[in-house]
Amino acid sequence: MKAYRFPEGFNWGTATASYQIEGGKGGRAPCIWDAFCKTEGRVVNGDNGDLACDHFTLYKEDVKIMKDMGLKNYRLSIAMPRIFPGGQGPANEEGIAFYNGLIDCLLDAGITPCVTLYHWDLPLELEMEHGGWQNYITVERFLEYAEVCFERFGDRVKSWLTFNEPWCAAVLGYGNGEMAPGCTSSDAVKVYRAGHHMLLGHARAVEIYRKKFRTAQNGVIGVTLNCNWTEPKPSDDPETAKLNxxxxxxxxxxxxxxxxxxxxKGDYPEVMRNRCGDRLPEFTADEKALLKGSSDFFGLNHYSTDYAEDDSGPGHYVSHWGTVNTGGFWGDMAVRGSTDPSWAKTDMGWPIVPWGFRKLLLWIQARYSPEGGIQVTENGAAVNEPTVDLAVDDKARIVYYEGYLKEMHAAIQLGADVRAYYAWSFMDNFEWAYGYSKRFGLVHVDYNTMKRTPKSSLKWFSKVLSTNTLERRLWLDV
Incomplete structure (x- = not known):
């Protein structure tokens, strides 16, 4: 048995998101996901987040499980439509009271909250009245909401994330319609515009925090981005290998x-600017200055790895939902993704390739050298768990985690400044377009009774937390 010890002060945690666990109580108005769920054929089994895991009611029970496992860091998100039900102020005091209670409960249990301001649950009114992230008005409303959160929670919250995975919100929400609000854009103009507005929302929220709150509150703020690693598909032909x-x-x-x-760096990658032309929005000089350096750390969500091949024709990409997309965003990128038949897959169908995690962390370190280090804000695996007994004995999830943590440790040894790791997710939850058919949790949730049952992976992760060490067992080697 070999042990991999992590640096002193390394932060371990778990993560969730508001729409996926909280439910609709507490004066939360409809968001874009509520409307998406009610559109036939969008979500598996027609599932929705009306009740989810009823974390709104049961948060004290959930925090007790966290405390009992020795958790010291927990990433949550605030539901914008619970704070601004109509998409703008005044704030809903019932919603404020819920998050105050949750934050205080976490702190009383010795758990540090990391709070995400936007995890995809945009108030429906902003989408219906203004076109959501297609309209700069949504940026202005987001900034008003962010300032309320800083004012009301920032005395206790010392770690903030502005946006979770803006890539998904832009590409899957406005490009191919696989996520809320379900819009499509054959030329990718909506995709790039949504991403542009979220970047401006991020930069301006950070500006507000730094100018008005950071001195007194002494916190940090950033954004978290998602990315698979893409490995060039091997080829014996030198020219093909180069193109790949x-x-x-x-x-x-x-x-x-x-x-x-x-x-x-203050602007989009040159290759995007060259390939997209005027379909990619321009930043003003002031906006570039505001963006550059606007994250106190590098937030990263990572799950999988793909092979990449050059595709000089229309772009081809097989989505996580099995649909094939051509042209638009994918055509601009001109990359064909594929997998190796030897790679095992999670219940989401995502390849399990731990070494891709190491390569991505080193790529980030080499390109950006983030001053505040890298925080892995999500990483985890969906496992097929049709019964609670199978869920509790979730060795497959432990195998996944062990493989990825080993490669994260290797990346640190090779110079990647990784300072935090949050397992996704604390408990089973509403998995977006998959509804309740996929389970990522360290805790099993019976969606009929709301009973929580810790899994073997929670006990395993608890040991990692307490020892700051990954112990490799031969029977779990990958």
């Missing part, structure tokens, strides 16, 4: 650099 290597790099820039380059 370029495609793999282009893919990471399109999926991660699209948002990270403006935050760390």
């Amino acid at each position: 290597a370029e495609a793999a790099e282009r893919s990471v820039l399109w999926n991660l650099g699209w948002f990270a380059d403006p935050v760390y």
Whole structure:
């Protein structure tokens, strides 16, 4: 048995999101996901987030489980439509009271909250009246909401994230319609405009925090981005191998650099500017200055790895929901993704490739050298768990975590400044377009009774937390 010890002060945590666990109580108005769920054929089994895991009612029970497992960090999100039910102020005091209670409960249990301001649950009124992230009005409403959150919670919350995975919100929400609000854009104009507005919302929220709150509250603020690693598909032909290597790099820039380059370098990647032309919005000089350096750390959500091939024709991408998309965003990127038949897959169908995690962390370190280090804000696996007994004995999830943590440790040894890791997710929840058919949790949730049952992975992760060490067992080797 070999042990992999992590740096002193390394932060371990788990993560969830408001729409996925809280339910609709507490004066929460409809959001874009409520409307999406009610559209036939959008969500598996017609599931919705009306009750979810009823965390709104049961949060004290959930925090007790966290405390008992020795958790010290917990990433949650605030539901904008619970604070601003109509998309703008005044604030809903019932919603404020809920989050005050949750934050205080976490702190009383010795758990540090990391709070995400936007995890996809945009108030429906902003989408219906203004076109959501297509309209700068939504940026203005988001800034008003962010300031209320800083004012009301910032005396206790010391770690903030503005946006979770803007890539998903832009591409899947406004490009191919697989996520709320379910819009499509054959030329990707809506995709790039939504991403542009979220970047401006991020930068201006950070500006507000730094100018008005940071001195007194002494917190940090950033954004978290999602990215698979893309490995060049092997080829014996030198020219093909070269093109595939370029495609793999282009893919990471399109999926991660699209948002990270403006935050760390002040503008979009040059390859995007060249390929998209005037369909990619321009930043003003002031906006570039505001964006550059606008994250106190690099937030990263990572789950999987794909092979990349150059595709000089229309772009082809097989989505997580099995649909094939051509042209638009994918055509601009001109990368064909594929997998290796030898790679195992999670219940989501995502390849399990731990070494891709190491490569991505090192790529981020080399390109951005983030001053505040890298925080892995999500990583985890869906496992097929049709019964509670199978869920409790979730060795497959432990295997996934062990493989990815080993490679994260290797990346740290090779120079990646990784300082935090949050397992996704604390408990089973509403998995967006998959409804309740996929389970990522360390805690099993019976959606009929709301009973919580800790899984083997929670007990395993608890040991990692208490020892700051990953112990590799031969029977779980990957």
